[in-house]
Amino acid sequence: MAFTIVLHLLLVLFPLKYTANDNVGITVDLIPRNSPLSPFYNASVTHFDRLHDAFERSLKRVNNFKRVLENRARSSKFQTQIIPSEGEGEFLMNISIGTPPFQVLGIVDTGSDLTWTQCLPCRECFKQKLPFFNPKHSSSYQTVSCESSACNHLYLSTCSGDRKTCEFGYSYGDGSETSGVLSSDTFTMGIKNPVSLRNISFGCAHDTTGKFDESMSGLVGLGGGKISFISQIGESVGRRFSYCNPRVEASSTSSKVVSGIMSFGKDAVVSGSGVVTTPIISKELDTFYYLTLKGISVGNKRVSYKGSKVTENENEGNIIIDSGTTLTFLPAGFFDDLVKALEEAIDGEKVDDPGNVLRLCYKSTVDNLNIPILTAHFEGGDVELQPFNTFVQVADGVVCLSMLEGDTPVYGNLAQRNFLIGYDLEASKVSLVSRDCSKH
Structure with missing residues (x-):
């Protein structure tokens, strides 16, 4: 799951509510994964070491892009479940899911679509620093049926016996895997005027194996596909987003806190x-x-x-x-x-x-x-x-x-x-x- 942006979203207990007809703009902080504001930050590692690690992630990510495109060219639906990365992205996103809002941290990825997070009950999950999302604690949570358009937008999905629950399964380029139930809930985001966006489809992962970092708890997909986060919020705020990444000064001892911005809807023009x-x-x-x-x-x-x-x-x-x-x-x-x-x-x-x-x-x-x-x-x-x-x-x-x-x-x-x-x-x-x- 790759991710090259970090969005820091201020969570609020009572977000503003908007309908699909409102002209809404949302702006959030954009924080690099190696910033001191990021949970990935390690003060004992030099700026140059962090930079070299980013280069290595770039090589892995582009090789995975190549693999995805090659698999797509073979027209195998099974193979297209392979998506670019398992955490090579360069930006993170704190977002709240559910009612009341529950904080989730994921790598933002413009190279994949499905947003997912680890959920309870976790049959086999990677260790993460943040608590797991518990669907039972959200009054707005619901599973997505097999007949839904969201289920049909997945590259690969399976169905429960009664066809009431759509299940997803993704493999990553390094062999890591995540699977679970396609669900929907309210997502909250925004700095000055937090916005709650209802009925956003996402993956509630109950089985996740492979090379995932404990500082994250999932992925936020900002690709162009129909199941991506940006496509889903189109009816509420428009299918537009923008970002501005600052220059980072080079220094072997640099630890300067820098962040950019990311905007959605009318703020993204x-x-x-x-x-x-x-x-x-x-x-x-x-x-x-x-x-x-x-x-x-x-x-x-x-x-x-x-x-x-x-x-x-x-x-x-x-x-x-x-x-x-x-x-x-x-x-x-x-x-x-x-x-x-x-x-x-x-x-x-x-x-x-x-x-x-x-x-x-x-x-x-x-x-x-x-x-x-x-x-x-x-x-x-x-x-x-x-x-x-x-x-x-x-x-x-x-x-x-x-x-x-x-x-x-x-x-x-x-x-x-x-x-x-x-x-x-x-x-x-x-x-x-x-x-x-x-x-x-």
């Missing part, structure tokens, strides 16, 4: 001067958000996009934008051309990545190396990437290009830092504008 809007391209697997990248310029030198052997004929929808993947991945030939252009433009001493992950590194810092502006040419407009979007400090005195070659192209969250990015699923578009995301 991205407009004004400098906004670049690019279409979301629909594909058979509607979970992922596909954009069209035409090329990347290094200063004034344009490097045209070209796909891998697998994707060479894909001119549209050739890259997934994902908040849960730290690095950006490009087809091998395109990546090689980009690296060559960067080597020609940058005057610096090349060194190896101490973590043996990234390919183009220099003995310097991001601020002292003469890194040119990179411009990502999307269908619909150009996005200028600052040096901190494209290079990252991986050790004291070593800076590396935060991009790699990969068969599954992904536009990662380092490239998205200090951009307000809005997803409008009704209009099928993504809008981006440069913004200081530390000021909100």
Whole structure:
């Protein structure tokens, strides 16, 4: 279950109630998993170690994306239950479920759809720091029947003997599994004006095995599928969300508390001067958000996009934008051309990545190396990437290009830092504008 955003939702005992006809906006805090505000934070681990761990999660996540797409191409319904990750996401979400509200912590994942949490009775569950959700304590809880549209939206579901209960089962790329009962309840979210959203379908997991972290208790799916959280709240607040991730300063001892914001509904509209809007391209697997990248310029030198052997004929929808993947991945030939252009433009001493992950590194810092502006040419407009979007400090005195070659192209969250990015699923578009995301 992957997750590249962390949403911190203030829980309240008496949330405001809205109907489907109200024009509602919701704004929440967005907290990186390695922030001191996150339960994943370990003060004994250096900033650079945390960064390297994020790179490793990126590699796992993109490999799992590849596996999902390959399985989908084989048209096997059983295989499509395999979803991207088991906790590699980069943001967490505290949300309240039930009446009265009960706090649940999950990784937010724009690369999967179903929202789920561990529930009592737990036949086999991973250890978690937070208490388990007990459906018997919520007056608004109910199970979902097999005849419901929500059950039909699951990639794989089974039914109880009386067909009154829809059951789900998901496998993750690393072999982890979760299964249980598809349910619905009231979800509460929002900072200044908390909102309760009724009848949200989610997975009440009673059996969960594999590599899950005890700091989490489930997953919040923000993919484009019909069972995803963002799709379900469409009738109440609209199928729109946006986020703004701040730049994180590089330091071996850095522990600065930084957070961004995430908004839903009318609060998620991205407009004004400098906004670049690019279409979301629909594909058979509607979970992922596909954009069209035409090329990347290094200063004034344009490097045209070209796909891998697998994707060479894909001119549209050739890259997934994902908040849960730290690095950006490009087809091998395109990546090689980009690296060559960067080597020609940058005057610096090349060194190896101490973590043996990234390919183009220099003995310097991001601020002292003469890194040119990179411009990502999307269908619909150009996005200028600052040096901190494209290079990252991986050790004291070593800076590396935060991009790699990969068969599954992904536009990662380092490239998205200090951009307000809005997803409008009704209009099928993504809008981006440069913004200081530390000021909100």
